[in-house]
Amino acid sequence: MFEQLGLIGCGLMGGSFALALRRAGLVKRVVGYSKSPSTTERARQLGVIDVEAPSALLAVSGADIVLLAVPVSATESTLKAIRHLVRPDMLLMDVGSTKRDVVDAARRVLRDQVGTFVPCHPITGKENAGVEHAASDLYTDRQVIITPIERTLVAQLKRAEQVWQAIGSRVLKMSPDAHDAAYAAVSHLPHVLAYGLVTSIHEQPQGQEFLSLAGPGFRDFTRIAASDPAVWRDILLANRTELLAQSRQFRDALARFEKLIEEGNAHELEGLIRAASEIRARWRMGQRLED
Amino acid sequence: MFEQLGLIGCGLMGGSFALALRRAGLVKRVVGYSKSPSTTERARQLGVIDVEAPSALLAVSGADIVLLAVPVSATESTLKAIRHLVRPDMLLMDVGSTKRDVVDAARRVLRDQVGTFVPCHPITGKENAGVEHAASDLYTDRQVIITPIERTLVAQLKRAEQVWQAIGSRVLKMSPDAHDAAYAAVSHLPHVLAYGLVTSIHEQPQGQEFLSLAGPGFRDFTRIAASDPAVWRDILLANRTELLAQSRQFRDALARFEKLIEEGNAHELEGLIRAASEIRARWRMGQRLED
Incomplete structure (x- = not known):
């Protein structure tokens, strides 16, 4: 007490x-x-x-x-x-x-x-x-x-x-460093991606129209984009080294998806999606995945 | 009937x-x-x-x-x-x-x-x-x-x-074309980004550890990554032209965030975040934003 x-x-x-x-x-x-x-x-x-x-x-x-x-x-x-x-x-x-x-x-x-x-x-x-x-x-x-x-x-x-x-x-x-590395990946980068998506859509001539058509997937994906701007400005800057490293890793993954989509490589694209989908489907907050 | x-x-x-x-x-x-x-x-x-x-x-x-x-x-x-x-x-x-x-x-x-x-x-x-x-x-x-x-x-x-x-x-x-352009932006690309994030984290040596630390922000952001792989393989390939165009727009927005973070430009970074945050906070599913 x-x-x-x-x-x-x-x-x-x-x-x-x-x-x-x-x-x-x-x-x-x-x-x-x-x-x-x-x-x-x-x-x-x-x-x-x-x-x-x-x-x-x-x-x-x-x-x-x-x-x-x-x-x-x-x-x-x-x-x-x-x-x-x-x-x-x-x-x-x-x-x-x-x-x-x-x-x-x-x-x-x-x-x-x-x-x-x-x-x-x-x-x-x-x-x-x-x-x-x-x-x-x-x-x-x-x-x-x-x-x-x-x-x-x-x-x-x-x-x-x-x-x-x-x-x-x-x-x-x-340790503080292990913490910052982990949250750059699972929290700070997702915030940047959500901000980036909203920014990208909004700046297009048809952005307002597009946003009015968005459904529950968009709602959940961008929920974190409504977070407090001053708080998140600080977080992104405070952890910039780890965050930028994670962003580079993410860009590489995105480029692989884009390449398979562009090539029409259905087999490998499905493989990549399936791996991600299975990981996410098995994920539970606060638990370790079994291998 | x-x-x-x-x-x-x-x-x-x-x-x-x-x-x-x-x-x-x-x-x-x-x-x-x-x-x-x-x-x-x-x-x-x-x-x-x-x-x-x-x-x-x-x-x-x-x-x-x-x-x-x-x-x-x-x-x-x-x-x-x-x-x-x-x-x-x-x-x-x-x-x-x-x-x-x-x-x-x-x-x-x-x-x-x-x-x-x-x-x-x-x-x-x-x-x-x-x-x-x-x-x-x-x-x-x-x-x-x-x-x-x-x-x-x-x-x-x-x-x-x-x-x-x-x-x-x-x-x-x-029209079918207007539909496909809009959903490339607000649905198909977010799926790719969510798959990409899960892929990127999982492929890192500490990926399992990172995932076990993720919280409610990650949960909602990646919910769509658990969607059916065969269904989404088809969607991404069927709408590839619009999707890749949206992905390019998104990459540009992401690069702007990265640049401001790298430079430590707190003022402009907060401006970008604030704009996105306000749009998302005002967004309601199925409604047009007032200007």
Whole structure:
């Protein structure tokens, strides 16, 4: 049981974390801060936080658990704003979608205190950002990737695992680099492809007409293209090396499909499609495929 | 009210059409044929069809409404198999995802009787093919594109519209070419991109690991990659010219994203993402975006 959650960033991710902690009876008081005062006010009106803090530092004051739920590019400045109140007995976590850059920022800013910080990435989200869409079950049955470094304190790491498990998440641990490589492939690149498809269609003279004809396949394929632009700009830039490597791999695969289609090579095209289709049909979220 | 539906192809699309007609009280008897006898038998066991026909021709015998629900590459051979029983007072439709090739096949095979044939494409589907997944509401609230040619009989066209509307679909009419251009962009290319992404990830040494870490964004983005391989092989080949043109447009858009990411151009990258995100957030299936 925590006395006070200091929530920095009262949007979808932060707000849902506060609601989940409350529902699990894990926190007595939530003090929240968002860059935009109207967001903080809205979070209080919705009962997501109890008290509005006028600064990140004041949200942390008196907190024994702190969550950074800000765009990844704001991690460093946020850590700077709060570093004087970071104590070794405090559980300090983030929810950023990239981890190499977040860990680097934490090292630079927190220095000797970096062991207090536990870098986390919950594999969840919604295309609708904002505290209005926060839900206490956003993290239920979802994976949370924790990417400790050598200096991460064992006690904080353990408490972080316990908190996520207590709100229904499954915890996996890996290195920041392994994390960023994996999510470049399965999350960041798909976002770029979805943005790219919508852009490509929209810019054609008949784009509006085409879009009005699209069905449920398009709906699901492009759902992630509605995600928050500032958040995703940051993620794509923060993980650019891995992302561009994945994009090159993808282009090669696309070129093979195009070549077979152009040649009318039905046999090999079906083989490629069948392999992909079988992998996807057997795929289950959070599970390893059997070979 | 029809006396008898001759159903050629008792899979997801065909089976669902039979169930929908029944539910709407529009048909007395369904005689079904599938290339695989076990599928036809299964369709009868599930109550999707009343009678198993041993051939396409015998499924059409005595029918006043006939639906071809076969992969598009089988359209021509199927029409050849049944052409001796095609009569001007019969309503003959298909549900193929490409229309130029289907219309060309109908012209070649049906000749003077081509006016009887009404080319249709319902914008619906599921990643799980097969009669087991047939549902009487698959067509409810979905668009059905009808692509008549000059020779299509007005009476048949009108009856086709009425049938789809009676089972809850919204009918749109356009030329086969306009249809194929639009669906290359909003359906066929997304399938290739989804297949391409799964292929690209799976072929990497850490592919299995990466896939086990994927979350709900990946799930929805790749849902269409589980679609039936033979059906989609045919669609991609049948509409290859339009599809490859769309793929080139898409590659250009992707290259612009890559360039901005590589350069770290946050401002322009956010602009591109924001434009795509706003379009997608405002998009509603079956509606035109307001400008």
